[in-house]
Amino acid sequence: MINERLPKIWYGGDYNPDQWEKSVWDEDLRMFKLAGIDVATLNVFAWANNQPSEDAYEFGWLDEMMDKLHADGVGVCLATSTAAHPAWMARKYPDITRVDFDGNKRKFGGRHNSCPNSPTYRTYSVRMAEKLAERYKDHPALLIWHISNEYGGLCYCDNCAAAFRVWLRGRYGSLEALNRAWNASFWGHTFYDWEEVVPPNGLSEEWRSWNGRTATNFQGISIDYRRFQSDSLLECYKLERDAVKKLTPDVPVTTNLMGAYKELDYHKWAKEMDVVSWDNYPGLDTPYSYTAMMHDLMRGLKEGQPFMLMEQTPSQQNWQPYNSLKRPGVMRLWSYQAVARGADTVMFFQLRRSIGACEKYHGAVIEHVGHEHTRVFRESAALGGELAKLGDALLDSRVQAKVAILFDWDNWWAVELSSGPTIALKYVDELHKHYDALWRANIAVDVVGVDADLSGYDVVIAPVLYMVKPGAARRLETFVEGGGTFLTTFFSGIVDESDLVTLGGYPGELRKLLGIWSEEIDALLPTQSNRIVLRSPEGDLAPSYECGMLCDLIHPESAEVVAEYGEDFYKGMPALTKNAFGKGEAWYLATSPEAAFLQEWLPALCASRGIEPLVADAPTAVETTVREKDGVRYLFVLNHNPEPAQVDLGSFAGTDLLSGGKLEGVATLAARDLWIVRQEA
Numbered sequence: 001m002i003n004e005r006l007p008k009i010w011y012g013g014d015y016n017p018d019q020w021e022k023s024v025w026d027e028d029l030r031m032f033k034l035a036g037i038d039v040a041t042l043n044v045f046a047w048a049n050n051q052p053s054e055d056a057y058e059f060g061w062l063d064e065m066m067d068k069l070h071a072d073g074v075g076v077c078l079a080t081s082t083a084a085h086p087a088w089m090a091r092k093y094p095d096i097t098r099v100d101f102d103g104n105k106r107k108f109g110g111r112h113n114s115c116p117n118s119p120t121y122r123t124y125s126v127r128m129a130e131k132l133a134e135r136y137k138d139h140p141a142l143l144i145w146h147i148s149n150e151y152g153g154l155c156y157c158d159n160c161a162a163a164f165r166v167w168l169r170g171r172y173g174s175l176e177a178l179n180r181a182w183n184a185s186f187w188g189h190t191f192y193d194w195e196e197v198v199p200p201n202g203l204s205e206e207w208r209s210w211n212g213r214t215a216t217n218f219q220g221i222s223i224d225y226r227r228f229q230s231d232s233l234l235e236c237y238k239l240e241r242d243a244v245k246k247l248t249p250d251v252p253v254t255t256n257l258m259g260a261y262k263e264l265d266y267h268k269w270a271k272e273m274d275v276v277s278w279d280n281y282p283g284l285d286t287p288y289s290y291t292a293m294m295h296d297l298m299r300g301l302k303e304g305q306p307f308m309l310m311e312q313t314p315s316q317q318n319w320q321p322y323n324s325l326k327r328p329g330v331m332r333l334w335s336y337q338a339v340a341r342g343a344d345t346v347m348f349f350q351l352r353r354s355i356g357a358c359e360k361y362h363g364a365v366i367e368h369v370g371h372e373h374t375r376v377f378r379e380s381a382a383l384g385g386e387l388a389k390l391g392d393a394l395l396d397s398r399v400q401a402k403v404a405i406l407f408d409w410d411n412w413w414a415v416e417l418s419s420g421p422t423i424a425l426k427y428v429d430e431l432h433k434h435y436d437a438l439w440r441a442n443i444a445v446d447v448v449g450v451d452a453d454l455s456g457y458d459v460v461i462a463p464v465l466y467m468v469k470p471g472a473a474r475r476l477e478t479f480v481e482g483g484g485t486f487l488t489t490f491f492s493g494i495v496d497e498s499d500l501v502t503l504g505g506y507p508g509e510l511r512k513l514l515g516i517w518s519e520e521i522d523a524l525l526p527t528q529s530n531r532i533v534l535r536s537p538e539g540d541l542a543p544s545y546e547c548g549m550l551c552d553l554i555h556p557e558s559a560e561v562v563a564e565y566g567e568d569f570y571k572g573m574p575a576l577t578k579n580a581f582g583k584g585e586a587w588y589l590a591t592s593p594e595a596a597f598l599q600e601w602l603p604a605l606c607a608s609r610g611i612e613p614l615v616a617d618a619p620t621a622v623e624t625t626v627r628e629k630d631g632v633r634y635l636f637v638l639n640h641n642p643e644p645a646q647v648d649l650g651s652f653a654g655t656d657l658l659s660g661g662k663l664e665g666v667a668t669l670a671a672r673d674l675w676i677v678r679q680e681a
Contacts, residue, residue: 001396012039013348036384041077048086070141082125083149084111093120098155103203116232117163129243147255156199181498182220219499256310259294265409267449270301277308284324289439295341297447309338311349318362329672340636397629401444406462414467421523430463437598442613442624454479458609465492473509481582489589515559515579522551531566545597552590616650635677639669654680
């Protein structure tokens, strides 16, 4: 449990007193108390304040604020401040700044501008972490360490080039193995010396295509560079983590992730974190199911362990094209959406609005007006009061699911660096289509990695499993042999972990499991479509659905044809197949269907395995999930609609933790409101 030092759902967020005169501090603390704030994240971007020159360290402001917060009963999530290096450091040590995609050497500015392989950065960031740990190791306010902030970005400097070669030696051992993995004989790219290898950017193998997506001549090189850069930043995190752990071994350590953030392999990162934390910033038009999927992805990084909601905005954001206000009730609803899906904290960026620079219009609990008489503050205070009343009832409870969707960063990189067959294919979008169909049906889903233990699931879905890593096919076969149901889709089983095509016919290593082989892949224009035509049990043709983007032309070997294409020269060829394998079955969906197909078919597939919705009936945009603790189940029902909703709880009956009222059968849930129903026998 991450909350042992403060056993309740933590409530608070980023606070930057170093940006304000001390006269403001006491007024902020007064309002924190009114709002129920009990955790403040300090020191995120204060490196320049803490280290004004190479040999000078000044922590007086932080000492004072740590003491003030503790005296007011507020705990501290203490950041190491290393997300933005000081200007003097960039001036004195130019190696610290990055080189961009086009080969330009960056100057001081922005943030995340530190090269992860800069000796300067690593030396001084670790030294800062050590000094903070030495100073605050025994401070009673310290709850958790927050290393750096929102790691990300790529660098192509000489330090990175040299480190990349070292990384490649460790991965491949020899140039012969490297050349095989990269298919380097293509275009005469055979390497005879490690020094010949250069980073793939706009000066070498990559370019920005006309639609803005990065393209590459050599997918193997580009995928490996992304792996390397993710590992390089992870190494920076680990160096700081180890520095604070040496002095505070019992204080948990985290860094804030960003959901489906493409540049970092969060499955690797999560193994090095005591607790996953992440920053949730949906827009006004973000599908509710997409936000739910991101929470489930973050929860799945550490096998269902509760996570921290480290950042969200109380209302307005500042960096989206259209920065809408959160409507009344939405901040509370979306906060509980995170809790429903595994969060044991509710925290904001930020507690007080900045007065200048690019985040001055990013919302905060304390607005520019500077007092508590605002809608946002009233809503924040009301939520703080509710979380205090909930106490530790939900802490360390777990979400239980019988359906898993596989998410893999290597596969994501490979799919979207592929030189064909279509630029329209977006990996996360395809996952979300399947997730959304189950979310609408109120069926619980875990989002996990391809190396996860699948034994606890009845249904496993792997949309666009293009890259099949070593051992993955056998693990899936074992799952299905034991009675599991597996579903994958078009453009699956094509390549190995080096992005080399598996010969012998698609879907490669999955061919035996799926009982099919794929001869060709048709890429449809955005204006084109085909049809999926289902077969009835009697063999007659039944309802049809639109499909498009990609259409695999497949041949059944041992698989049964469940649906076929309705148009074009491959009319009558299989579009959906089912293969009996051991005690289970493996499905192949050979094209990208319209949403209606998945919304009807996927819940039926789950029902055939005994997986039922969490409630008997609920309107669209009513979300449900269950957390369990000590044998007690807590049903969350969230109404995202701007009007009341009738919900049939079915056999679930109990007491709403928020209102204290009894709930059973059919009941009306107010607009943008929720229930947390403690099940009673």
